[in-house]
Amino acid sequence: MQFGSLIGMLIVGALAGWLSGKIMQGRGFGILGNIIVGVVGAFLAGLIFPALGFAAGGGFFWSLIHATIGAVILLFLIGLIRRAG
Known part of the structure; x- marks a missing residue:
């Protein structure tokens, strides 16, 4: 990895984490937590989308959309786990 x-991955992760925190009404975890949520969310979306038959184009915009959707899913799952505990 260069x-x-x-x-670039950290920037996309940070933006995706921030966006997902805004979408999920303040469930963010601060800048470092948002980067982690964004990167993990992008990985999660990378596993889920191809299995469902969805493919996004390349580039910064699609990477950001992809990572944001994955981060929103991750924040939703974290919220479910917190409520159950």
Whole structure:
């Protein structure tokens, strides 16, 4: 992995985590937590979308949309776990 791609992944993760926190009405975890949620959400979406037959185009915009949807799903699941506990 090159340094530029790592920085890009962190930027997309941070933006996706922030967006998902706004979409899910303040369930964010701060900047570092949002980066982690965004990156993990992108990974989660990368597993779910191909299994459902969805494919997104390449580029920054589609990566951000992809990661944001995955992060929203992740925040929803975290919210379910918190309520059950």
